[in-house]
Amino acid sequence: MRQRKSARLLVIDKDRRVLLFRFIHKAGALAGQDYWATPGGGVEDDETFHDAAIRELREETGLIREALGEPLANREFSLQLPDGEYVSSFEQYYLVTSDGVALSRLEWTPQEAEVIADHRWWSRDELRQTTDVVWPENLLDMLAAITK
Numbered sequence: 001m002r003q004r005k006s007a008r009l010l011v012i013d014k015d016r017r018v019l020l021f022r023f024i025h026k027a028g029a030l031a032g033q034d035y036w037a038t039p040g041g042g043v044e045d046d047e048t049f050h051d052a053a054i055r056e057l058r059e060e061t062g063l064i065r066e067a068l069g070e071p072l073a074n075r076e077f078s079l080q081l082p083d084g085e086y087v088s089s090f091e092q093y094y095l096v097t098s099d100g101v102a103l104s105r106l107e108w109t110p111q112e113a114e115v116i117a118d119h120r121w122w123s124r125d126e127l128r129q130t131t132d133v134v135w136p137e138n139l140l141d142m143l144a145a146i147t148k
């Protein structure tokens with residue numbers, strides 16, 4: 001199984017809420033899936049995880065950072081991609097603080113524009129109470145470690 005490396009972002013606002021995107025897949029191998037997940041995406045061939053995190057942050061949110069701290073967490077699991085391929089996914093998570101500026105969709109790919117239906121800033125209490133699917137499954141633990 002091919003390994004897919006991804007850089008993911010824990011974007012936290014001044015109220016200690018985390019930014020999540022809602023993904024709704026209407027077609028293809030993932031049709032019917034509806035979940036919330038952190039911003040982020042695949043590491044390109046010529047990139048480090050850190051460089052991919054900075055690029056994904058800009059592309060998916062419009063937030064620009066020159067540098068990020070060390071990764072906060074890793075996650076490894078089997079993942080089905082929209083084209084149906086199963087990969088071994090390895091993710092690194094980076095913390096980003098935001099002052100609440102408006103988000104931008106200007107650099108979204110056509111696929112992102114098709115499947116990202118919404119965004120929302122979530123408090124820890126809201127995450128504990130939701131019945132929606134939220135990825136990563138240990139997001140509350142990650143947040144507890146960084147927002148004490």
